[in-house]
Amino acid sequence: MTEQAPEPAEPIRRRPGGRAARVRQAVLTAAMEVLAEEGVARLTVAAVAARAGVNETTVYRRWGSREKLVLDAMLAGSSEGIPVPDTGAIRTDLAAFARALAEYLATPAGRSVARAAAFSSDDPDLAASWQTFWQSRLAQAGVLVDRAVDRGELPAGTDPALTLELLCAPIQTRALLGHRPVEPDLPERLADLVLDGLRGGRAEGWRS
Missing domain, CATH: 1.10.10.60 (Homeodomain-like)
Structure with a gap:
């Protein structure tokens, strides 16, 4: 066999x-x-x-180090909670980004990050981590503005970082101070205000 x-x-x-x-x-x-x-x-x-x-x-x-772990966690959390949209138009991109930010800041993790960012730290290592965090997030989200410039929706030379700061600052202020709610239409209103200013020919003058 x-x-x-x-x-x-x-x-x-x-x-x-x-x-x-x-x-x-x-x-x-x-x-x-x-x-x-x-x-x-x-x-x-x-x-x-x-x-x-x-x-x-x-x-x-x-x-x-603890600081590098904090930085990586903040970047991971904000990247998941505030994804960079690609709707094909700058207005809807900015509105979607602002809405995601508002929703993220309404979570415990988002509030914790925002509150910590609002206060300066005497720890130089942690301060450096904060700077890296903001630079990384602005670089990720800045593609919204770069795409809009390429499509001819925004003037050449528009500053991505300043554009996003103008868009996000009112939402961050309301989330931190709690003096006013984030109305459902606020993301669209902020997107319109920012775009009105940028398209008014002052983008170069606002460049940081």
Whole structure:
């Protein structure tokens, strides 16, 4: 009787991303949760590591410091909560971005980030992290203005960072001070006000 050849073993199926990606996501999720509950000032690596189910050494080995972990968590949270839209027109792009910002600032994590950003820190490392955070977010969202310039919707030389600051400042002020609500039509109204100013030929004069 002829023995049958053994069937080939099935290949090992590995999850996309691997353990390193899963650990990173777990730590960032834990950091965003602690950030929402405790705020930036009270966030500790020990609390994040415990919630993520990893050792503190794992967190330090990947991020190096508490400040870099805070920065990565804030960037991850704001990128998820405030995506950069691409509607094909600058007015609807700006309105969608403003609405996403208002919704994000209404969450515990968003309020925590906004409140921490409103106060200066004596910690130079944390201050540097804040600067990196704002530069990164403005660079990501600035593509809205760049696309509009390419489409001829805005004048050449329009400053993306200042455009977004003008759009977002009223929403951030209302979220922080709570003196006025964010009305449903506020994103569109702000988009119109910003565009009226930019298209009035003052974009170069406003350039920072």
